[in-house]
Amino acid sequence: MNFSYWELKNWFTDIDYTIVGSGIVGLNCALALRENFPESKILILEKGILPQGASTKNAGFACFGSISEIIDDLKSHSEEEVTQIISKRWNGLQLLRKNLGDETIDFKPYGGYELFLTEDESTYNECLQKLPFINELLKPLFRNDVFAKEVDRFAFHGIKEYLVFNPFEAQIDTGKMMNALLQKAIANNILILNKVEVTSYLEKKGSVEVVLGDFSFSTKKVLFAINGFAGKLTNNEVKPSRAQVLITEPIPNLEIKGTFHLDKGYYYFRNIENRILLGGGRNLAFEEETTTxxxxxxxxxxxxxxxxxxxxxxxxxxxxxxRWSGIMGLGSAKKPIVEQLSDHVYCGVRLGGMGVAIGSLIGQELADLVK
Structure with missing residues (x-):
């Protein structure tokens, strides 16, 4: 890399904190570090033109899990673990709204719905049967029933009579959210470099050497916020998972409003004004979709x-x-990984497809690991 004296001096010298990844977690981490360490020099490195993983590519669901997802999670996690995860997602959404404001992120509280295909008899019956139990489980957090049966009023076809409605779910504009975070970071004197990929790092006594291909520089601390791309650099149990999406042209008189879940969350759709965004389907080819x-x-x-x-x-x-796609970070457990990897290296990864909900909180928790 052909850097000048000025470039080396201003961007790669005397760096206190280097954050890898400029998505929701990375930007929130940088802002929290700025608050904790006002005089520090903070650098964010991003390998894409825009955040490469899912932060600018997600569907903009302000959600914390459909009823079938929660029931499915209870088969591999304890009730306490599931309620803690949902609490973290809910608190993360409130933090996002507080930090940026509902108008800025175009927050629309239309509610969320889960629908069930006609042939999906067993999941449908299980969800309706366990609906009172799930509501009771979540009542200490929401102080009210979260899920309720509703007759389909959207003229969907080939689905069961009842939808399950969640009034606490909403939608946001992902692009507006990320633009606001980027502007806030720049306003707080946080340096952001795009099209820069970290290939490795070497921990030294009192610092970390960050390697960018044939160039390296020194920083006091490194914080990885690269979610689905984390496995290689952090040696964590995080698997990349591609999510494919399409969006329609504007549709006159579109009456569908809200966020919608189908097949245990493997499919999801929403209106964006008078368009329909639809994504999912990785359950058709798990192995092929485990990719960066x-x-x-x-x-x-x-x-x-x-x-x-x-x-x-x-x-x-x-x-x-x-049409487009994004890369999520999944694992065998739903709880995000926020941990110190060594003396000067940290990570906040494995958001489980819930980056909008928990990204702000994970960024804060990641920054708080640094003493």
Whole structure:
């Protein structure tokens, strides 16, 4: 890398904290570090033009788990673990709203819905049967019932009679959220460099050497906030998981408003003004979708189009405007990993597809590890 004296002096000298990843976690971590250490020099490194993983690519769901997801989690986690995870997601959403403001992130409290395909008899029956139990489990946190049965009023096709409604769920504008965080970081004298990939690091006595290909520099601390890309650099139990998405052209008189879940959260859709965004389908090819490569596959895109045509918009003309994908960080447990890896290295990863909900909180917790 052909850096000048000025570039080396201003961007790569006397750095206190280097954060790898400029997504929700990385930016919130940087802002919390600025508050804790007002005079410090903070540098964020991002390998993409924009945050590369999921922070600018997610569907903008301000959610904490559909009823079928929660029931599924209870099969591998204790009741206490599940309620703690949901509490963290809920508190993270409140922190996001407090930090940026509802108007800034275009927060719309339309509520969330789970629908069940006609053939999904067992999940449907289990959710309706356990609905009172789940409400009781969550009552100490929400002080009210979270889930309720509602008859479908959206004219979906091929689904069971009842939807499960959650009034505490909302939607946001992901782009506006990230733009506000980036502006806030810059206003707080936080340096952000894009198209810079950390290839390795070497811990030394009192510092860390950060390697960027054929160039390296020294920093006092390194904090990894790279979620789905974390496995290689942090040796943590984090698996990348690609999520594929499509969005329609504007649809006149679209009456669908809210956030919607289908098939234990493996599919999700929402309105963005008068468009429909639909994503998911990694359950069709778990192995193939365990990847850090962005892109789409015919198998999943065909299934998304099938759901759009046959279930969501059965009697509506529409056109697909755009397709994309993002990379989530998943693992065998739902609890995020926020830990000190060594004397001067830390990480906040494995957000489990809930970055909007818990990203702000994980960023704060990551910064608070630094003494």
């Amino acid at each position: 490569q962005l892109g789409q596959t015919e198998l999943i895109q065909n299934r998304l189009e099938e759901l759009l045509k046959e279930v969501i918009l059965p009697n509506t003309d529409y056109k697909i405007a755009h």
